[in-house]
Amino acid sequence: MLIRDAVPSDEPSWRKLWADYVAFYEAEVPEEVTAKTWERLIRKQDGFFCRVAETSGEVCGFSLSVLHAGTWTTDPICYLEDLFVDPEHRGRGIGEALIRDLVAQCKAKGWSRLYWHTRASNTTARSVYDRFTSADDFVRYRLVF
Template identity: 55%
Template sequence: MVIRDPDPRDEAAWRRLWSGYTEFYQVDVPEAVTALTWSRILDPDGPVFARIAEMDGKIAGFAISTLHPSTWTAGPNCYLEDLFVDQNVRGHGVGGALIDDLLRLAEKKGWDRLYWHTDAGNETARALYDRYTKADNFVRYRIPLSDYIEWGNSERDAIG
């Protein structure tokens, strides 16, 4: 297995896996956002980056992360936003290899923290993640701003 930076020639294989990833989480990511994500991955000056796992000359998985400053640490934090492994090679160490690769990059580049979240019911992923660290007690809140705007001022004013 080889873990490497993506190459523009990887787009079709990445899109195949990306489609499987979004299907797994039952979300519909618009094509424009998928295209933008791929362009962000390839932008060497942007905070979004990806690592590709390749087995036998085929892309077997990916990790997409965002590097950002933190108010709690001096060095950058790496948020592992998306990790996905082709279902045909699950159980062969691809997910762990991608996390291990990020940990090596963190050490090499001086990052202070690597963190991620997953669906509470994703037992397969959690079994892997629990080998690295235990889940913390934080609860995630997320407001898509399109929903917030539609919610309207009267409801916001009524509660606050």
């Protein structure tokens, strides 16, 4: 398995995985948002970046993250916004490897923290996430405009 930065030629594979990820969350993302997301990931605009997991030459998973400033530290903070592994490739440690990759980047680049969230009912993902740290006691509030 290889974990690397996404490159423009990964777009078809990423789009398939992205569509499956969005469907998993029973959501809809307009094409213009998907296109803009890919552009920002590839150009590493606005702090966005994408790492992909590749096995046997096939992109089978991704992590989408945002690097941002914070008020409690002077070092950058990494928010793992999305992580997805193709269902046919699950159970092989790919999700864990994607997180370990981000942990290594945080340490190597001097980022102050890495955080993410998931649905409380997403027990499959949580069984992986719990290997890294326990969920905290914060509650998320969200306004959508």
